[in-house]
Amino acid sequence: MANLIEEARQAVDALLEKAFQKAIAAGEFEPADFPSGKVDIPKDSINGDYAANHAMAGAKSLKLPPRKIAETLAACLELEGSFFQKVEIAGPGFINFFLSSTWYGKVLETVTAEGVDYGRSGEGKGERVMVEFVSANPTGPMTIGNARGGVLGDALASVMDLAGYNVSREFYVNDAGNQVDLFGKSIEARYLQLVRGEDAVEFPENGYHGNDIRELAAALHDADGDKYISMDSDERCKIFIQFGLTRNTELMKQHLERYRINFDTWFFESALHDSGYVAETVKLLENSGCTYEQDGALWLRNTDFGADKDEVLRRENGFYTYYAVDIAYHRNKFIERGFDRVIDVWGADHHGHAIRFAASMTAPALGLKDKKLDFLIMQMVRLVRGDEVIKVSKRTGKALTLNDLMDEIGVDACRFFFNAKPDTHLVFDLDLAIRQDSENPVYYVQYAHARICSLIANLVSDGHAVPAGGINSQLLSSKQEQELIKQLAAFTEEVRLAARDYDPSRINHYVVELSARFHRFYASCHIKDAEPELLSARLLLCDCTRRVIANALAVIGVSAPEKM
């Protein structure tokens, strides 16, 4: 549960404050408050491992030039026994701290002691969080957009779990509404075409043209033949919808499992209708006076809550709109199920809705004042093949499915590739994806892991053992060794930031950098032929690296092979 970066930062701050008080006592500074500065990790370690800007921040209150303040503070510092071995003054007045072997040793001890839990922190304080993601329409197979939303939501949930939140993953199944009716009519048309011939039956306008619809119709026809012909269309569609939704939902579960996503709950929209919860929620809004009737429909006066337009809750025909259902659904998440925070992972094509919807959720009648609703809006995936842009649409059935994609590039590459920063437009080149082999960074990372596993196995078979601790960390003195250890130490902090920013792609970059540092270490430091004490220390360093790569890959759902 240790955040080693945070500990080092706090250590710098504490050392400086102590030096500051000492300087005042010695009459070097006029009495003043300790200037609040920032402790950063410089890009170039020539500027130290940690850099403090307190001297610049305190220039005004102390009425002294920053460099002078820095020099005085540095002179008063007591580094004996601390995480640091020396400081330097540089640039406009930075105080640069250089880590000591005490700290490097502590990092390896911590990783060893925490094992699979290394990276975990109590940052989230057990706050109950729901991440709702994918939630693909059950009217067809999942697409490449769901591939992105899937890893994003899943990895976000993992990162938040590790950061100490109590996280639940949910898939919302839209098994009601217009789209579902259209789905039924599409299957019906394909079924009738099977019986009466393709040209004898008209396909509904805006229907779902995908092959999966034909397959559903064929499955019905294979099983029950012409049995549904004589039936009333409404009744027939009801049966077809039931059949199609059940089958599609089952398929989505299978494919998501293959994609290594396991939802805690599958929540069905129909349940909100059947239990009267939608009606109850709308009534609540109606009673609070923030609705009005116009053109026979019931409207929510959303402009009262800061939105740019009002919304229809109930149509003239008495049916509730998706908007009303969404409000009910989110009220259910917070009120009935008690989540403190809900994060919805939505595509950018819903961002307008997200803004207006967030406004609606502040309606006092809903009683969600202390609750937090956040949206993780991910930009669209642009599908291209070389220079050609491929237009995808579930309706026209031209989409590349998630399952096809997993067949082509594998689950690991797929998860790694789609775990990109949410707010960048992702260009997915099919040509590139298909020949994505050793060019893919996922292999670079997996190779590092496999390399370490093999290395350790060889040493163990030579009679060496991974030490449980107690190594001489002073021996790990090369630049490559120290850079590697610093990266190991950063994992917990990286997880914290990924959770804070809702950006799990940070873990990708982290683990690529960690692997790079390992490869550099490996190329410059031999282990097998090192002196016993050094061999032991390096062996532990390798083992810790293996551990952290595995932990990081686990967070983003990518496998860590022992052999490649």
Add this chain to the structure above:
RNA sequence: GCGCCAGUAGCUCAGUAGGAUAGAGCAACUGCCUUCUAAGCAGUAGGUCAGGGGUUCGAAUCCCUUCUGGCGUGCCA
């Protein structure tokens, strides 16, 4: 029109709760395997951080503005 997101090396992208000389991978070029996995390492070359203003000790990062691209602005979800 208004709103959201983006624009960084030839390509794909890091870096954005202000920090020091803007980084990596791919592609190009040069080295390194009879010794722990060469799916690797070391090096060369590549930049008006879209343009312009501002804020300050300091701006790719914050503010304003222009341009370009994607998306939204449904009684679809």
